[in-house]
Amino acid sequence: MATFGKLIRFKDAAGTAFYGEAEGLPSINKQGLVGSSVPVYAGESPWDLNFRLTAETKSIAEVLPPLSHVPVFYCVGMNYKTHAREAGVELTAIIGQDCKNVSEDEDPFDYILGYTVGNDISSRWWQVPERSNGQPAAAKSFDKFAPLGPVITSKRLIPDPTRLRVSTRVNGERRQYSGTEDWIFDLGLLIRHLSRGTTLRKGSVIMTGTPSGVGYFMKPQTWLKHGDILETEIDGIVTPIERLFMVILYATNSTKSVLLSSGAPLQEASISTCLVRRLDYGLRRQFRPISDRGTYKEQ
Structure with a gap:
């Protein structure tokens, strides 16, 4: 399974969805997260084989529910x-x-x-x-x-x-x-x-x-x-x-x-x-x- 601390799902200003790492941010609520820059993960979900933290960062424009689908x-x-x-x-x-x-x-x-x-x-x-x-x-x-x-x-x-x-x-x-x-x-x-x-x-x-x-x-x-x-x-x-x-x-x-x-x-x-x-x-x-x-x- 994926290794992470505090996983957040969000969109950047261009409307692209990412998973990012929010551990260490001073505020972990929806309002406080918007505008923060976080490192993002490769892969579309924590279950992807290539899901891993990258050096790339993105700014949070919109906070999404943490899961796109729940069986x-x-x-x-x-x-x-x-x-x-x-x-x-x-x-x-x-x-x-x-x-x-x-x-x-x-x-x-x-x-x-x-x-x-x-x-x-x-x-x-x-x-x-x-x-x-x-x-x-x-x-x-x-x-x-x-x-x-x-x-x-x-x-x-x-x-x-x-x-x-x-x-x-x-x-x-x-x-x-x-x-x-x-x-x-x-x-x-x-x-x-x-x-x-x-x-x-x-x-x-x-x-x-x-x-x-x-x-x-x-x-x-x-x-x-x-x-x-x-x-x-x-x-x-x-x-x-x-x-x-x-x-x-x-x-x-x-x-x-x-x-x-x-x-x-x-x-x-x-x-x-x-x-x-x-x-x-x-x-x-x-x-x-x-x-x-x-x-x-x-x-």
Whole structure:
């Protein structure tokens, strides 16, 4: 697999896309990266055989999502003890090479390319069973939901993903603050479980769950709204500040607002299956832990 520190995908002023090395830059968020000059990699993706850092530098004109294509999203629900007790932001692992039936004798982290930040946005109106047919993935898969990035941080810089602080702020107010040590199921267990009988394809992402502070469980309930500023951060990985805007969707003779987040490729939702087709970001599957013995129920 590719060797890097903090991998960023961007366009230069001519509109050409590159991967660059952002390790050492003073700011690792979307706004701070624009205008910076970074050394670029040869090759179109981290999976190219000739992917290597060059001496050539380019100036960042536009920050792109760190992955141009994701075969499958794997989403783990209720994986933080505090959030599970109640009924955001997620550390996201990127699969670096295909794997299947990862055994107890193997190190599951050998199959990880790196880590990034994912924001598993939900449209709660569409999430209720009578509208989703009991498939929560439909409410999470509208255009531009699940933004990732802006950087992929290497395993070298995050040797232990269970010792990270995770936070979310909305309009400057802290809504979520927790640590990955609060996980119920660690990342190694998730990889072993998800690979049972199923090949995890390189480029797929595993969203490891969100901590407490979800607006649905607040009293009174608090929802994201048009114009909100959403900031998400994980130790060693900083996300762009995302300004949210509203799109009106029509259904059953009524109008309902669905939140969309900027900064991710266009995606397409379908409520007919829990495997939701996304034009650029692949498919989404949801798994929910149902016991402390590492068993799961697929939704």
